[in-house]
Amino acid sequence: MWLGKLSLNAIPFDQPIPLVAGGVVFLVLLAVIAWIIIRGHLPYLWHEWITSVDHKRIGVMYTILGLVMLLRGFVDAIMMRSQQALAFRAPGYLPPEHYDQVFSAHGTIMIFFAAMPLMIGLMNFAVPLQLGVRDVAFPTFNSTSFWLTATGALLVNISLVIGEFSRAMWLPYPPLSELRYSPGVGVDYYLWSLQIAGVGTLLTGINFVTTILKIRAPGMSYLRMPVFCWTALAANLLIIAAFPVLTATLGMLLLDRYLGFHFFTNAGGGNMMMFVNLIWAWGHPEVYILVLPAFGVFSEVIATFSGKPLFGYRSMVAATMAICLISFLVWLHHFFTMGAGGDVNGVFGIATAIIAVPTGVKIFNWMFTMYGGRIRFTTPMLWALGFTVTFVIGGMTGVLLSVPPADFLVHNSLFLVAHFHNVIIAGVLFGAFAGITYWFPKAFGFRLHEGWGKAAFWFSFAGFYVTFVPLYAVGLLGMTRRLQTYDVAAWRPWVLAAGVGILVLCIALACQVMQFIVSIRQRESLRDVTGDPWNGRSLEWSTASPPPAFNYAVLPNVQGEEPYWEIKRRAIETQQLVAEPDYKSIEMPRNSPTGFITAFFCTITGFALIWHIWWLVGLGLFGAYVVFVWFAWRDREEQIIPADEVARVDRARRRVREQWLAQNAREQWLAAHAETGEPA
Amino acid sequence: MSATEVLRSAHPPDIDPYRVGHGGGHDYATGHGEGGPASKRVIVGYGFWLFLLSDIVLFSCLFAAHAVLQTATAGGPTGPQLFDPRSVALETACLLTSSFTCGLSAVAAGARNQLWTQVFLLVTGVLGLSFLLLEAHDFAAMMARGASPQVSAFWSSFFAVVGCHGSHVTVGLLWLGTMMAQVFFKGFRPSIMRRLVCFNLFWHMLDIIWVALFTIVYLIGEGR
Numbered sequence: 001m002w003l004g005k006l007s008l009n010a011i012p013f014d015q016p017i018p019l020v021a022g023g024v025v026f027l028v029l030l031a032v033i034a035w036i037i038i039r040g041h042l043p044y045l046w047h048e049w050i051t052s053v054d055h056k057r058i059g060v061m062y063t064i065l066g067l068v069m070l071l072r073g074f075v076d077a078i079m080m081r082s083q084q085a086l087a088f089r090a091p092g093y094l095p096p097e098h099y100d101q102v103f104s105a106h107g108t109i110m111i112f113f114a115a116m117p118l119m120i121g122l123m124n125f126a127v128p129l130q131l132g133v134r135d136v137a138f139p140t141f142n143s144t145s146f147w148l149t150a151t152g153a154l155l156v157n158i159s160l161v162i163g164e165f166s167r168a169m170w171l172p173y174p175p176l177s178e179l180r181y182s183p184g185v186g187v188d189y190y191l192w193s194l195q196i197a198g199v200g201t202l203l204t205g206i207n208f209v210t211t212i213l214k215i216r217a218p219g220m221s222y223l224r225m226p227v228f229c230w231t232a233l234a235a236n237l238l239i240i241a242a243f244p245v246l247t248a249t250l251g252m253l254l255l256d257r258y259l260g261f262h263f264f265t266n267a268g269g270g271n272m273m274m275f276v277n278l279i280w281a282w283g284h285p286e287v288y289i290l291v292l293p294a295f296g297v298f299s300e301v302i303a304t305f306s307g308k309p310l311f312g313y314r315s316m317v318a319a320t321m322a323i324c325l326i327s328f329l330v331w332l333h334h335f336f337t338m339g340a341g342g343d344v345n346g347v348f349g350i351a352t353a354i355i356a357v358p359t360g361v362k363i364f365n366w367m368f369t370m371y372g373g374r375i376r377f378t379t380p381m382l383w384a385l386g387f388t389v390t391f392v393i394g395g396m397t398g399v400l401l402s403v404p405p406a407d408f409l410v411h412n413s414l415f416l417v418a419h420f421h422n423v424i425i426a427g428v429l430f431g432a433f434a435g436i437t438y439w440f441p442k443a444f445g446f447r448l449h450e451g452w453g454k455a456a457f458w459f460s461f462a463g464f465y466v467t468f469v470p471l472y473a474v475g476l477l478g479m480t481r482r483l484q485t486y487d488v489a490a491w492r493p494w495v496l497a498a499g500v501g502i503l504v505l506c507i508a509l510a511c512q513v514m515q516f517i518v519s520i521r522q523r524e525s526l527r528d529v530t531g532d533p534w535n536g537r538s539l540e541w542s543t544a545s546p547p548p549a550f551n552y553a554v555l556p557n558v559q560g561e562e563p564y565w566e567i568k569r570r571a572i573e574t575q576q577l578v579a580e581p582d583y584k585s586i587e588m589p590r591n592s593p594t595g596f597i598t599a600f601f602c603t604i605t606g607f608a609l610i611w612h613i614w615w616l617v618g619l620g621l622f623g624a625y626v627v628f629v630w631f632a633w634r635d636r637e638e639q640i641i642p643a644d645e646v647a648r649v650d651r652a653r654r655r656v657r658e659q660w661l662a663q664n665a666r667e668q669w670l671a672a673h674a675e676t677g678e679p680a
Numbered sequence: 681m682s683a684t685e686v687l688r689s690a691h692p693p694d695i696d697p698y699r700v701g702h703g704g705g706h707d708y709a710t711g712h713g714e715g716g717p718a719s720k721r722v723i724v725g726y727g728f729w730l731f732l733l734s735d736i737v738l739f740s741c742l743f744a745a746h747a748v749l750q751t752a753t754a755g756g757p758t759g760p761q762l763f764d765p766r767s768v769a770l771e772t773a774c775l776l777t778s779s780f781t782c783g784l785s786a787v788a789a790g791a792r793n794q795l796w797t798q799v800f801l802l803v804t805g806v807l808g809l810s811f812l813l814l815e816a817h818d819f820a821a822m823m824a825r826g827a828s829p830q831v832s833a834f835w836s837s838f839f840a841v842v843g844c845h846g847s848h849v850t851v852g853l854l855w856l857g858t859m860m861a862q863v864f865f866k867g868f869r870p871s872i873m874r875r876l877v878c879f880n881l882f883w884h885m886l887d888i889i890w891v892a893l894f895t896i897v898y899l900i901g902e903g904r
Contacts, residue, residue: 133717206730207727209730210726210730213711213726214717214722214726215711215717215723216717217716217717218715218716219714219716220714221713221714222713240733240734241734244734244741247738248737248738248741248745252840256836260829261829261830261836262752262829262830262832262836263833263840267754268752268754268836269749269752270749270833270836271748271749271752555716558714632858632875637871
């Protein structure tokens, strides 16, 4: 009674796999927390990270969350591949109701809690630095966004041991997701985690659009912003326009499930195709929310490691904004088979094919950036090169799917699954890894180990092809997605090949983990003192690594498209840094536990809603309101960093830069001239 | 100070302090082009506008759902059978007037007048509360005559879109109460002034949504 639907039966004692997996994760978590408390790290964590409103720290936390959840989603992938490898004319080891939870969780986790945090993490870290400013528009909201995303991820993981997760696929299509066909708490876990995380994402969107449009260093006009900032702007505009659609749609489904509404039910005149339309009106822009920032990362990486300015900067900006717009006009291609008629399908098919044009512009721009450049094949550059090749293949299968008659043949087949993994893994995931290896030295002051990084790339690259090319083939042979068991002999070799592919990807994962372990252990030899380890071109490389809390002692005065490159060239030519500025004290936002406490109450409220524990819902909402008032009541929002402290930090940076200038003067000067083609 | 004096003193003849006005030097105004970071007031207002736009997108989904389910009454009562146009007109009058008094509170706050700010905020709140009570009364009357969200998809979408607006007004009232307390205890310091701007924007947006709701749900619905 007091606990709603919750009872001891909610713990799946009869299902050893989730119980053991959940138990192990729980024990590891407990061990980590115990270690933190015993070693006395808790105050440090609380003051420096959990309550931090520093965009760089929040970016790092987002990235860590994304990587951890990527691991969780990858375990689901291993389970699906191994189940299908075993389930030829056999039941395999995962019963259907568990297998359905696994593929639903895999999609949900990978999109919402791995890919999104990774991209938002990179934006958080790099955008304010690239714009030459000190923080985002709303630092406390930024922290709140992160903790709300973490709340969503936490609820999804709680479903592993308390109750169950949704079996209604990663987008819960009604009527399957309605109460009548999914009476358990699985769909409710899905819905409330996404509603809570969705609010966090919406706040992020508002925060970053405001930051990029309203807070830039003096002189940083729109057409001087690095392309990563442009793609971040486009992605966040899409978040503002698309995420409310997700919230509204899932809200309607919640009303159906909790209060007996008839939006999408069979009975009462509900219209389930409306759900499919609405969810994809969010879902297709979401694809570009994920991949546009990755395009931005590749633009930065390719320009830096080709030693050239980005080719066709303005066309890159135009292509980005074109994609931003067209991404809202193609959602129907996710259900050509709905029966909207030839005309409607034709319009959406053509719009879908058209979106390949700006993407093609980008690919050519990257190729022309590399053309004639002095390419350095570092780990981030390898990810970028692997992306260009692989993404083109994924793009072409996408154009193939945009033709409605062709789409009818492979609809819901593994061909489709191979297609979207092709673009999401090669686009978003490779982009995230490129971004992480590229900005890691900026965040921590030392590089990641190149050997392990390159091994991780090559195994990922090969593993991707070994896994997904067979899925393309078996999809053409007619194998549909989400099969728990099958009995067509012709499919078997391809399914087994994909099973081998996932083993290769496991090796890639091991290399990634080794890359971090080895890099941290060898950090002294990988140390970068200059703050500019890659010979970078945009502003973030002009400050120290890791940057001070205030990023820049004095806001840079931007005079061109590649401000830092210009500053560097001038310094090398004149053999001195610009004159020391007049340091002033800096006002920075104070750290605040608001985000963490809000998320705490949201976790409680979300959990109570899932289990129908109504008094706890009331308590959680009341707690949230109290936090709101308490936060509004605060008197001091800012702290002052005195001018002396600013001067001390910046003088240390200048000393290092001067040493670097003296050491590398001659070769840098020669290299700079060779790259620009001027006579030395 | 009388209300008219407050009104007059809120319009000092000085120039636009945040350079958000039009014409001349746009590129070098802060927050534009090459002008460097914008002032905090502009940042907060701008961010809140973006939030309101996202909220309008949310409402537009509910409107779309209502349009799709317009005829899906599943044999139950239809809208025109149960709508009470006079009550809806009264609700409209309450809400639109509350928007006007909300604007007056902004004028009073601009003149840093504690008394009139509180008075106009209070009037706004009372009108908002009357709107809510009328709406609740409407809902109860309709339910008594056989309408409820469980009856048909049409009524599901009706109660969802009108109810979503109503819950926004409820949250607005909670916020309004908090703002009155803040103005009373903390005075007109910059952070409070920024919040008042946001609250005003929010309250006016509720009006805009209501105008759309009145047109699409009640007027067009009545004509079917």
